[in-house]
Amino acid sequence: MLNSYNIDSGYHNNIIPPISSEHKSDYGYKNKKAGNINNDVYSLQINPKNPIKVSVIDGNKRGLWGLLKSTIGFLILVAAASVYLEGVSQNVQKGIGVSNKKIIPVENVKVTLADVKGCDEVKQELEEIIDYLKNSDKFTKIGAKLPKGILLSGEPGTGKTLIARAIAGEANVPFLQASGSEFEEMFVGVGARRIRELFQAAKKHAPCIVFIDEIDAVGSKRSNRDNSAVRMTLNQLLVELDGFEQNEGIVVICATNFPQSLDKALVRPGRLDKTIVVPLPDINGRYEILKMYSSKIILAKDVDLHVLSRRTVGMTGADLKNILNIAAIKCSVEGKKAVDMNAIEHSFDRVVVGLQRKSPLNDEEKNITAYHEGGHTLVNFYTNGSDPVHKATIMPRGMSLGVTWKIPVSDKYSQKIKDVQSEIDVLMGGLVSEEIIFGKNNVTTGCSSDLQRATSIAQSLVMNYGVGINEDNISMFLQDKKNISEDMKIKIDKSIQKILLDSYNRAKKVLHEHIDELHRVASALVEYETLSSDEIKLNSFLCTIWC
Ligand SMILES: Nc1ncnc2c1ncn2[C@@H]1O[C@H](COP(=O)(O)OP(=O)(O)OP(=O)(O)O)[C@@H](O)[C@H]1O
């Protein structure tokens, strides 16, 4: 998936600004800095700022009682000061700001992979790591080296922390948790010291999992350049990652919502050498998540989780848990005996308003997106020279509504002109499909980024590779490209238009010829949201032959 690229890189859904952390907390998301994992966390933190309150004595009311009160007050003050000073002195002995790491001993890591729903591919990828932590001998005997570190990347609330913890639960090893933001310190050296302490503790508890959430806080390219304290912290982290052998039984798991911002040094082999993308759950995943969390509440008979999972495209596990929780709170307040669909509708609306960025697609949008992506997919399928489709989805990702992922068959150093033209055909597939199914006037603005890309490829074909060159316009190659005459621009435009129109017509021909398959692929996309390459084949040409 990492090597794949998408056709619909900018299928814009303009209404969706990025999620803000305020919104998250409004709707009951975890507050990471509050360390909400559970009550059985052993915190090594020593807090010097004990909030001890001392009452102020009113000077006008002094008497014996006043004297007694002031003496008690004084004694409390002395006690408070000594507790404070002791904290400070312990801190000074250990170095300013002892790490906030939390060590969850084996017996308290109660989560297993069975508690993580809706990301089976991720779970499969983790199996060998778990096996390694359980039986490291088996691997070290034959000299196999497993990844030292794993980077979990994905949107907030997709369950990265939960997964990391579940790995510890499965392997039955302790879990050391820290957050990248704890290492961001004003004082040079403090963050680095905390990293050192974290790894010292890890060595003591090995085999174990070290989990660093929000790794971008220390590992991003930008902060690395700008801030010497952060740079030191990152360097220390690199030193620590280099400083233990793969067979010491420590697996470092880092999580981020911004994988692209990470410093390359951190993700190179021997450090965080495996990246796992934690995706948004698909319809089946959402159903599983809803089923698991609703088993802990009393549901009224009118609640249909299948309907709810269909309506929640693009939501994370945390969102779904939240919907049920808000509904349960509402019903408790109203004195109801069970959580009914009405309360769920209400909480769904609240969560959607909070999300803004990714309001789930309604049925009409789903259908249009499915035909759009289906169009790309089928044209790709029947067009020689284009890379095979890896998967197609109508689940919103970032700014795009749907995506068709393609994997280049091999690294391409040179491409045939014919193959580049096929790319344009595939880009046209989305638009053409919408036109055929919904009519020319109902094509959505989502096609504009496809057309932009198609145009820029066509432009490059003409200007750089001489496609469409004839006696009429050959002289453009003799002109300074930055200073092309108006007359020549018109001729170039004509060549570009011809390339685009030819592609459009080829895409149209393919989709008309395979219209039944288009319907099948689109309805499969509506139903399953994501189709793998095999499922696409099954829904297209195999069905034509066998069904
Ligand atoms: N796939 C899932 N299966 C079950 N529960 C989930 C899943 N995804 C999220 N949750 C629930 O949502 C909560 C929050 O998820 P978690 O903190 O693991 O997400 P995250 O990806 O680490 O988010 P962030 O990037 O904000 O740290 C989890 O504790 C869990 O209760």
Ligand SMILES: [Zn+2]
């Ligand atoms: Zn498209």
